[in-house]
Amino acid sequence: MEYFLQLFFSGITKGSIYALIALGYTMVYGIIQLINFAHGEIYMIGAFTALIAAGVLSLFNFPVAAIFIIATLVAILYSSSYGYTIEKVAYKPLRNAPRLSALISAIGMSIFLQNYVLLAQTSDFLPFPSITPEIKFIKPYENILSSSGFLIIMFTVIAMILLSLFIKFTRTGKAMRATAQDKKMALLLGINVDRVISTTFVIGSALAALGGVLIASHIGQINFFIGFIAGIKAFTAAVLGGIGSIPGAVLGALILGLTESFSTGYISSDYQDVFAFILLVVILIFKPSGILGKKTDQKV
Amino acid sequence: MKSFFKLLVMSVIFVVSSMSVFAADTIKLGVAGAHSGDLASYGIPTSRAVQFVVDEYNKNGGIDGKKIELLIEDDECKPEKAVNAATKLMSQGADAVVGHICSGPTKAALPIYLSQMIPVISPSATSPILTQSGDYPNFFRTIAPDDAQARLEVDFAINALNLKKIAIIHDKGDYGKGLAEYARSFLKETDNVEIVLFEGVTPGALDYSAVVQKIKNSEADGVIFGGYHPEASKIVSQMRKKNIDIPFISDDGVKDNKFIKVAGKYAEGVYATGPKDVSSNALAIEAEKKHKDKYGDQSGAFYLNGYAAAQAILNAIDKADSTDPDAIMKALRTYYVETSLGRIKFDEKGDAIGVGFSVYQVQNGEYVEQNF
Numbered sequence: 001m002e003y004f005l006q007l008f009f010s011g012i013t014k015g016s017i018y019a020l021i022a023l024g025y026t027m028v029y030g031i032i033q034l035i036n037f038a039h040g041e042i043y044m045i046g047a048f049t050a051l052i053a054a055g056v057l058s059l060f061n062f063p064v065a066a067i068f069i070i071a072t073l074v075a076i077l078y079s080s081s082y083g084y085t086i087e088k089v090a091y092k093p094l095r096n097a098p099r100l101s102a103l104i105s106a107i108g109m110s111i112f113l114q115n116y117v118l119l120a121q122t123s124d125f126l127p128f129p130s131i132t133p134e135i136k137f138i139k140p141y142e143n144i145l146s147s148s149g150f151l152i153i154m155f156t157v158i159a160m161i162l163l164s165l166f167i168k169f170t171r172t173g174k175a176m177r178a179t180a181q182d183k184k185m186a187l188l189l190g191i192n193v194d195r196v197i198s199t200t201f202v203i204g205s206a207l208a209a210l211g212g213v214l215i216a217s218h219i220g221q222i223n224f225f226i227g228f229i230a231g232i233k234a235f236t237a238a239v240l241g242g243i244g245s246i247p248g249a250v251l252g253a254l255i256l257g258l259t260e261s262f263s264t265g266y267i268s269s270d271y272q273d274v275f276a277f278i279l280l281v282v283i284l285i286f287k288p289s290g291i292l293g294k295k296t297d298q299k300v
Numbered sequence: 301m302k303s304f305f306k307l308l309v310m311s312v313i314f315v316v317s318s319m320s321v322f323a324a325d326t327i328k329l330g331v332a333g334a335h336s337g338d339l340a341s342y343g344i345p346t347s348r349a350v351q352f353v354v355d356e357y358n359k360n361g362g363i364d365g366k367k368i369e370l371l372i373e374d375d376e377c378k379p380e381k382a383v384n385a386a387t388k389l390m391s392q393g394a395d396a397v398v399g400h401i402c403s404g405p406t407k408a409a410l411p412i413y414l415s416q417m418i419p420v421i422s423p424s425a426t427s428p429i430l431t432q433s434g435d436y437p438n439f440f441r442t443i444a445p446d447d448a449q450a451r452l453e454v455d456f457a458i459n460a461l462n463l464k465k466i467a468i469i470h471d472k473g474d475y476g477k478g479l480a481e482y483a484r485s486f487l488k489e490t491d492n493v494e495i496v497l498f499e500g501v502t503p504g505a506l507d508y509s510a511v512v513q514k515i516k517n518s519e520a521d522g523v524i525f526g527g528y529h530p531e532a533s534k535i536v537s538q539m540r541k542k543n544i545d546i547p548f549i550s551d552d553g554v555k556d557n558k559f560i561k562v563a564g565k566y567a568e569g570v571y572a573t574g575p576k577d578v579s580s581n582a583l584a585i586e587a588e589k590k591h592k593d594k595y596g597d598q599s600g601a602f603y604l605n606g607y608a609a610a611q612a613i614l615n616a617i618d619k620a621d622s623t624d625p626d627a628i629m630k631a632l633r634t635y636y637v638e639t640s641l642g643r644i645k646f647d648e649k650g651d652a653i654g655v656g657f658s659v660y661q662v663q664n665g666e667y668v669e670q671n672f
Contacts, residue, residue: 003517010509017506125530127562146541149509215506220537221530221562229504264510265517270472270500272510 005144007265008258013149015257016156017218020211021234022241022249023163024204030180030244031200033099037106038086039208040231041113042079044224046209047128047216048117050075054131068131068213075209082113083205084198092194110228117224125223128216148218155214159207160250167246172199180244240280242293251291255279326369327362327623329354329613330389332399332409333424337376343401345591345599346423346606347372350398352590353610363618375400379408386412394418395623398609401602403427410436417625419632421613423605428482431649438625440632440646442608442639444656449573450482453524453549456571456659458493460672461547467497467520469511469535471527479526479551496520503531512538522546528553532570533563540566547571552657560665572667573657576642578604583611584640608639608655612646 021043028036053071062070090109094102135147167173178186179196187193215230216222233256241252256276263275283291331350333343354368362368371392373385382405389397390412396419400406406425413420414436421440422430428445430436457463466487470480477500487495496518501511512535515523523539523546525532532554539548548570555574560567578584587607591599613628615637620627636645636654644654660667 003513006513006517007510010507010513013509014507124558125533125562127564146509219506219534220564220566221533223530225504226506230506233506261510264499265514268499269502269511269514273502 002144003265007261009145009149010265011258011261012254013145013152013218013257014261015237015254016152017211017215017230017253018234018237018256019156019250019253020152020159020214021208021230022238022253023159023246024208025231025235025238026241026243026246026249027163027200027204029238030246031176031197032091032095032102032183034091034102035106035235035243036091036201036204037103037231038090038109038113039204040227040229040234041110041117042083042086042205042227043208043212043215043230044117044222044227045082045113046075046079046205046212047222047226048121048212049078049209050131050213050216051126051128051222054129058129064131065133068133068217071131072210072213075213076206079205079209079212080202083201083208087198087201092197110231114224114228121224123224125221128220128222130217130220132214132217146218148214152214152218155210156250159210160246163203163207163246166203172196176200236276236280239290240283242287242290245290245292245294248290248292255291326367327617328369328371328392328394329610330371330373330392330394330397330399332373332375332382332385332389332397333401334377335372335374337378339377339402342377342424342601343374345601345603346398346401346609348591348595348599349423349587349603349606350610352587352594353607353614357614363614364621368614373399375405375409377402377405379405382406382409383412385409390416390418395625396421396613396617396628398423398606398613400425403430406430406439410439414438417629419613419616419625419628421609421632423609424602431651434649436650438629440609440612440629440650440652442605442612442641442644442652442655443602445651446478447482447486448651448656449551450479450526451486452573452657452659453479453551453571454483454486454490456573456670456672457522457524457547457549458490460659460670461522461549463522463547464492465494465496465518465520465522467515467518467523468495468499469497469515469523469525469527470500471503471531472500473503473527475553476525476527476551480524483524483526501527501531501535503527508535508538509542511535512542512544515539516542516544520546523548525550525554527551529556529559529562533559533567536563536570537566549573549659555660555667557667560662560667567662568664570662571670572660572662574660574667576656576658577669578641581640581642583607583638587640604640605655608641608644608652611639612637612644612652 024039050071053074054067057067090105132148132151175191175196237253237256238249241248259276259279260272264272331347334340335343358367375382375385386409401424403425417438419438423442426446428447468480470476536548550572552574555572616628616631619631619635632646636643641655644652659670661670
């Protein structure tokens with residue numbers, strides 16, 4: 001039973017990692033039907049920014065909690081400005097072009113950012129300090145869940161709740177939903193669609209940066225390529241849950257994480273990806289739009 | 301044009317050497333390997349090394365008054381050419397052969413030498429079966445076989461650390477998985493030791509906690525990991541964070557200072573095998589100096605192994621006081637000899653004792669060689 005719980009929480013932690021990144025994918029897709037392949041790179045840049053900020057702050061002997069908070073805020077700020085700029089530079093000029101053009105632009109952006117960090121920083125793995133506060137669990141639980149895992153789960157839950165509330169109850173959230181439903185109609189009703197799209201990118205990037213800090217602190221190392229694999233997995237999770245749906249992204253990520261964890265635990269880690277993708281295929285066969293995805297009729 | 305020149309040089313050497321066949325009493329040492337073609341850079345350093353050693357002997361009057369004469373043959377690292385080279389060396393009456401360079405040609409040529417029991421000593425053929433099959437009692441080598449690291453890891457785990465239940469993890473790559481499979485086969489041959497886990501992990505994954513849980517659940521008392529340092533540092537960190545303090549033994553993909561830098565405090569106590577350090581060996585320094593003086597640059601691949609091979613075989617001929625193959629082979633197996641790779645002799649199967657890998661442990665942020 002303990003083993004089961006350990007695997008379960010390991011899966012939840014992994015799923016939460018995927019979820020933090022998947023939220024950005026799904027939000028952007030929901031608004032402009034674009035798969036933002038550069039999203040994984042935003043996550044990576046967030047982690048690098050936090051590493052640099054934490055390095056500077058630790059020179060001044062800041063307490064750990066302060067380093068964590070300040071580094072995370074700096075990472076969020078920096079990554080959000082990247083997200084904003086990427087949208088303006090790479091996607092906005094292509095808004096009325098065929099969707100494939102924007103997709104290629106996204107892939108190009110992803111490769112550009114990877115190589116930019118490779119050149120500006122290093123190709124080596126860098127150690128990432130454990131800047132998340134240590135939480136001591138009482139005896140029977142300490143082996144089940146690590147404190148960084150716990151923080152990742154907490155932040156994912158909080159981020160998802162806040163995001164849902166934001167979209168449901170604020171004016172900007174309402175504008176986002178309207179833009180997602182019909183961009184042209186929203187424009188006619190006086191909604192500043194450009195600003196809505198920018199906001200979406202900024203929020204998505206902020207979440208990715210938060211994820212970057214938490215995850216890098218959890219695994220203890222980063223390099224310029226971490227965004228690629230994380231991005232692929234998070235994208236899979238978003239598709240699994242129904243791309244465009246926020247609870248769907250989290251659900252899909254958790255299912256993906258649990259599948260990987262249990263297939264490693266009870267079968268073999270050699271096949272963890274095989275089982276994860278078999279699951280994806282099976283779900284897409286029976287629910288082509290993902291678990292919580294809405295079936296969209298072709299607009300005529 | 302270049303290859304024509306090489307051919308000319310080779311034929312001159314050949315003519316000179318075949319002329320001197322009739323020149324009275326000499327010891328004939330064959331050198332076979334790739335001296336032209338794509339893989340020439342693997343073979344040329346060895347023939348240079350052998351030349352240096354032989355010159356040194358001849359300057360001091362040879363062995364028991366007999367000068368040593370070199371017979372150099374090119375096999376281009378191709379099995380069919382290796383067979384020709386071997387036949388030619390035999391017909392010229394080679395007493396012993398340093399070569400061949402690549403494993404495939406070595407295997408092809410060995411049966412020919414075996415027919416007259418000529419001792420063959422390779423500086424670079426690493427295929428495990430050459431020695432372990434027992435088919436070639438006349439074969440020796442001054443390089444560790446491919447499975448040497450796995451063998452060392454297993455010996456260390458069992459004899460030095462007394463492990464009984466071992467988990468083997470690898471990164472699914474050629475190098476990591478290959479090592480892990482060798483380690484598994486060695487462990488299977490050993491009594492009282494159980495392999496409780498054999499798993500591959502995906503390189504670059506975000507989180508290895510499920511595998512770490514599995515290691516814990518398997519009640520392993522040690523982990524052997526085949527792979528590179530990024531995965532090793534992630535797995536070790538997650539193990540230590542979960543209070544799994546069992547020994548972690550890995551390979552020279554991990555014996556890298558980057559591992560210590562990235563894993564930080566979690567790297568402490570980790571074992572990794574890596575090539576033996578010969579940089580402080582006086583003979584190795586001398587050998588490198590000779591190369592630098594004559595050719596003006598750093599030596600190439602297997603140079604020190606070739607140097608050691610020549611030293612070992614000539615020493616054995618000296619000790620045996622004859623060119624009788626059985627006597628030479630007995631001397632190779634009996635007497636330790638100081639070479640550029642350190643003090644070595646050969647085991648029954650023909651692998652060099654004292655050549656190859658050592659176990660290192662991370663202590664205070666540095667790799668420290670372990671003696672066991």
